[in-house]
Amino acid sequence: xxxxxxxxxxxxxxxxxxxxxxxxxxxxxxxxxxxxxxxxxxxxxxxxxxxxxxxxxxxxxxxxxxxxxxxxxxxxxxxxxxxxxxxxxxxxxxxxxxxxxxxxxxxxxxxxxxxxxxxxxxxxxxxxxxxxxxxxxxxxxxxxxxxxxxxxxxxxxxxxxxxxxxxxxxxxxxxxxxxxxxxxxxxxxxxxxxxxxxxxxxxxxxxxxxxxxxxxxxxxxxxxxxxxxxxxxxxxxxxxxxxxxxxxxxxxxxxxxxxxxxxxxxxxxxxxxxxxxxxxxxxxxxxxxxxxxxxxxxxxxxxxxxxxxxxxxxxxxxxxxxxxxxxxxxxxxxxxxxxxx
Amino acid sequence: xxxxxxxxxxxxxxxxxxxxxxxxxxxxxxxxxxxxxxxxxxxxxxxxxxxxxxxxxxxxxxxxxxxxxxxxxxxxxxxxxxxxxxxxxxxxxxxxxxxxxxxxxxxxxxxxxxxxxxxxxxxxxxxxxxxxxxxxxxxxxxxxxxxxxxxxxxxxxxxxxxxxxxxxxxxxxxxxxxxxxxxxxxxxxxxxxxxxxxxxxxxxxxxxxxxxxxxxxxxxxxxxxxxxxxxxxxxxxxxxxxxxxxxxxxxxxxxxxxxxxxxxxxxxxxxxxxxxxxxxxxxxxxxxxxxxxxxxxxxxxxxxxxxxxxxxxxxxxxxxxxxxxxxxxxxxxxxxx
Amino acid sequence: xxxxxxxxxxxxxxxxxxxxxxxxxxxxxxxxxxxxxxxxxxxxxxxxxxxxxxxxxxxxxxxxxxxxxxxxxxxxxxxxxxxxxxxxxxxxxxxxxxxxxxxxxxxxxxxxxxxxxxxxxxxxxxxxxxxxxxxxxxxxxxxxxxxxxxxxxxxxxxxxxxxxxxxxxxxxxxxxxxxxxxxxxxxxxxxxxxxxxxxxxxxxxxxxxxxxxxxxxxxxxxxxxxxxxxxxxxxxxxxxxxxxxxxxxxxxxxxxxxxxxxxxxxxxxxxxxxxxxxxxxxxxxxxxxxxxxxxxxxxxxxxxxxxxxxxxxxxx
Numbered sequence: 001x002x003x004x005x006x007x008x009x010x011x012x013x014x015x016x017x018x019x020x021x022x023x024x025x026x027x028x029x030x031x032x033x034x035x036x037x038x039x040x041x042x043x044x045x046x047x048x049x050x051x052x053x054x055x056x057x058x059x060x061x062x063x064x065x066x067x068x069x070x071x072x073x074x075x076x077x078x079x080x081x082x083x084x085x086x087x088x089x090x091x092x093x094x095x096x097x098x099x100x101x102x103x104x105x106x107x108x109x110x111x112x113x114x115x116x117x118x119x120x121x122x123x124x125x126x127x128x129x130x131x132x133x134x135x136x137x138x139x140x141x142x143x144x145x146x147x148x149x150x151x152x153x154x155x156x157x158x159x160x161x162x163x164x165x166x167x168x169x170x171x172x173x174x175x176x177x178x179x180x181x182x183x184x185x186x187x188x189x190x191x192x193x194x195x196x197x198x199x200x201x202x203x204x205x206x207x208x209x210x211x212x213x214x215x216x217x218x219x220x221x222x223x224x225x226x227x228x229x230x231x232x233x234x235x236x237x238x239x240x241x242x243x244x245x246x247x248x249x250x251x252x253x254x255x256x257x258x259x260x261x262x263x264x265x266x267x268x269x270x271x272x273x274x275x276x277x278x279x280x281x282x283x284x285x286x287x288x289x290x291x292x293x294x295x296x297x298x299x300x301x302x303x304x305x306x307x308x309x310x311x312x313x314x315x316x317x318x319x320x321x322x323x324x325x326x327x328x329x330x331x332x333x334x335x336x337x338x339x340x341x
Numbered sequence: 342x343x344x345x346x347x348x349x350x351x352x353x354x355x356x357x358x359x360x361x362x363x364x365x366x367x368x369x370x371x372x373x374x375x376x377x378x379x380x381x382x383x384x385x386x387x388x389x390x391x392x393x394x395x396x397x398x399x400x401x402x403x404x405x406x407x408x409x410x411x412x413x414x415x416x417x418x419x420x421x422x423x424x425x426x427x428x429x430x431x432x433x434x435x436x437x438x439x440x441x442x443x444x445x446x447x448x449x450x451x452x453x454x455x456x457x458x459x460x461x462x463x464x465x466x467x468x469x470x471x472x473x474x475x476x477x478x479x480x481x482x483x484x485x486x487x488x489x490x491x492x493x494x495x496x497x498x499x500x501x502x503x504x505x506x507x508x509x510x511x512x513x514x515x516x517x518x519x520x521x522x523x524x525x526x527x528x529x530x531x532x533x534x535x536x537x538x539x540x541x542x543x544x545x546x547x548x549x550x551x552x553x554x555x556x557x558x559x560x561x562x563x564x565x566x567x568x569x570x571x572x573x574x575x576x577x578x579x580x581x582x583x584x585x586x587x588x589x590x591x592x593x594x595x596x597x598x599x600x601x602x603x604x605x606x607x608x609x610x611x612x613x614x615x616x617x618x619x620x621x622x623x624x625x626x627x628x629x630x631x632x633x634x635x636x637x638x639x640x641x642x643x644x645x646x647x648x649x650x651x652x653x654x655x656x657x658x659x660x661x662x663x664x665x666x667x668x669x670x671x672x673x674x675x676x677x678x
Numbered sequence: 679x680x681x682x683x684x685x686x687x688x689x690x691x692x693x694x695x696x697x698x699x700x701x702x703x704x705x706x707x708x709x710x711x712x713x714x715x716x717x718x719x720x721x722x723x724x725x726x727x728x729x730x731x732x733x734x735x736x737x738x739x740x741x742x743x744x745x746x747x748x749x750x751x752x753x754x755x756x757x758x759x760x761x762x763x764x765x766x767x768x769x770x771x772x773x774x775x776x777x778x779x780x781x782x783x784x785x786x787x788x789x790x791x792x793x794x795x796x797x798x799x800x801x802x803x804x805x806x807x808x809x810x811x812x813x814x815x816x817x818x819x820x821x822x823x824x825x826x827x828x829x830x831x832x833x834x835x836x837x838x839x840x841x842x843x844x845x846x847x848x849x850x851x852x853x854x855x856x857x858x859x860x861x862x863x864x865x866x867x868x869x870x871x872x873x874x875x876x877x878x879x880x881x882x883x884x885x886x887x888x889x890x891x892x893x894x895x896x897x898x899x900x901x902x903x904x905x906x907x908x909x910x911x912x913x914x915x916x917x918x919x920x921x922x923x924x925x926x927x928x929x930x931x932x933x934x935x936x937x938x939x940x941x942x943x944x945x946x947x948x949x950x951x952x953x954x955x956x957x958x959x960x961x962x963x964x965x966x967x968x969x970x971x972x973x974x975x976x977x978x979x980x981x982x983x984x985x986x987x988x989x990x991x992x993x994x
Contacts, residue, residue: 018712045538161627191401192565193624196609200623218539221568221611225618244615262543264572266595266610267617276550277572279543283508416878443884456875460897469893470883519879 004033005212006057006180009073013049013056015066017288024287026052026066028236031314034180039206039213041227041244043220047284048233050216054182057081057214058093077179095125098173102185104165108157114141114168115153121175140171145201163194167201174205181206182214187222199226220263224248232256235285235295238314242324252317252326254300255280294329301339302330353389354559355396355413355527360386360422362405362412366632378632382408384583386422387660390576392526395553395560397574397591399567399606403631404580406563410529413561414446415439426527444474447520451532453512457504463490463515464500470522489518494548510541514548521552527559534569546573567610571595579603582631582639585660589667597677599669601646604678622678638671648673679742679763679774686739694728714977723969726962734781741775746931755949767938767952768945777955780933784960787849787934788915794853795914796860796907803864804891804899808872818865824858833917837926848927852914860906867899901978909971912964919960935960 119133141149487497705711921927922936942952
């Protein structure tokens, strides 16, 4: 088995909230690997901890009120990111690991040209001259499919549309040819036709540059189309992890099952299309008060006593060890998989 | 001239003819200088909705769909066009009659956080329309509020809550309850589930479906998510740059779209099934600005149709009937992608 | 000062402390309340105000002498002592008593003038912001003129037209010349609020302009209005003090902190207490209002108000 590019083990990121609301355990023991060249999708709804996870990898969590607990372990290319000193960490950010965000307008500096912003990473990390950096920037703009890059390099973010700004952000992220790209909801703020363009761009660049992508999204459709493997998060934990085809064909965790059943689908057969959607009752709990036992049990159609009392660990679901893992007691007691009346 | 919708039998509850709304362009410094081009947000839109039916109005950002919804209710004054609700011409009404008509037509907004007054309790928000129209006051209003909350799936104890104490899904339910308080016949739903989490989306969509059946409501469902619209709409109209470029019954539109934009849109929607991945039509270029629409067919610069020619650049195609009930604004609609 | 006065003074201090403590307990329940008290100057500012308001209300028990009473005109300018807490002024009146009664006047004028200014400013700003078009343009041009006007000179001119100015006229004048800034603030708030979905929802429900403005727009615009009022009171008090000092404000012998300074001015070198204590009082109170306004501004910042509620605990 190939050596993982990124190894996250038991990551815990907590936030202190004011005035007695307690500690928000936003990420509470997350473990996964990213292999070189693959796309790992992290999927979950708001409040599940996926964004905090991605920010924790690059240690971009504001401290206070947040902090990454000791005992968390993040290894990248053999080095523990959590113990690096600030200089070494900076050498990795933007260089070996790059990140793109959801809102291109607020992630781009409005007072600098896009060319300057793309060139900045090259200058900082590879000490190239300004002239060389500028031509690299033009090359990157061309790579991400922006027409007339020699003109556009001197434009400001406000002169560009949302889709183009996202491309600029991708160009900024990739100028140093990172090994890992963390994409946090990169298309959520974009129109569907532009979303398709950006996803196709990321796919193409990944193949060309041979990099791994950590794709964070709430959209199961995007994950189905772009990810090789999927991690499903709920309430600060990984609840299911599997190759994409396996996850969609055989979802084992009731939350994954529920999500897949509740998404309106374009490919739904017409008869089903006007019926009721199967929905997950209740709502996501607050990070300051995760339920006892299995965190999903209040909303789970199969829950029984054990679920209310004991929190299940990630269990192997057969097949090759480590491919399909599920955090659910149903794996030990499959007869219970009948919904309550 | 564009063809108006052939009135579906029974006679439609909502009838929109030739709706136009242009927003004046911004002027230069201090209001001097040449005025910039007007934004043609809604550019001659017509459709009809039969009672109890749902018309899905889809399009990407800037296509004008939200403006259509608000202009129909005269929350924004239209420039031209005729909107008829249950036979009454909305545009011709004066203040008092308009207020009375407001009971019949209501709106639910997209943003659950912005659509509720942060300083009012749920009870106050739901009782207000009742007070405005003289439907109920005091204890009587309190009872109605409790009944409304139950109807939208919230415990009546929520009446004392403020908006910031509720989750997104709960706030959206309150917004729906508020719209229902005056017992409307027609509801404009402006992206009602776009800001909600997937699992909550399903709950709210189910609620809307149930309410429609129980109360015999007519919906204009505005959205950008085609999968959601497929689930709830009887008919679908697709907008692009202020115009309707295709309109058809939902099964027909999704099975056999006639306009290349509709086809591209459908192709771009990610499907949650790794095995069903198809060759996506990836449109080139950006969505043009509604202040500077292209000449001729508004879609022609990005159109992937193999038969696209000069005529598309010069000659705006009318919205015409291709098959019974199916209209499309394309010169090559008979030969779809 | 007799025992009763001392007791009353002590009592006033305790009442003020208790009021501040009670207020603190009540409002730290909300996030904005906690933000307010996080300001180091919030509590001292509140206490100073509470104290002065209390002694102003309790003037008859706290002050040993009536404010106009001249104790011994052959022996004016007595320094502070146990009998005359802050000494006597050149007209041999007890400075402390006059200070306490003067608090009523100065605080009262500041508050009422602010009320006038805030009401007019809010009304004008709301109308301009909500109805826009020619109403907005006309009103805002008026505001432009008002802001450009040199306030002190206008007040001086107006006051000079009267032989003896009545107190309420003075208050009205100060208020009428002070609403322009508030109206701009309110207009800006109203302009943004009127586009919010919940306001559109109210209109969709059939609400008329009046209901929309009073029940939906203004309650949500309250924050900036309150901050502007708190910061503005200090200004109004200073104006009154200035006018009174010049002899054009509160007519003597009625005490106001401003004319008290004027009374003792010519004896500053030999009897500094007569002018200094009223001056200190004004400074303290104005600083307290500024501190309050600052803390309120942070507490009511609408950007922070959205932090209350929302899903999850900052995780996504």
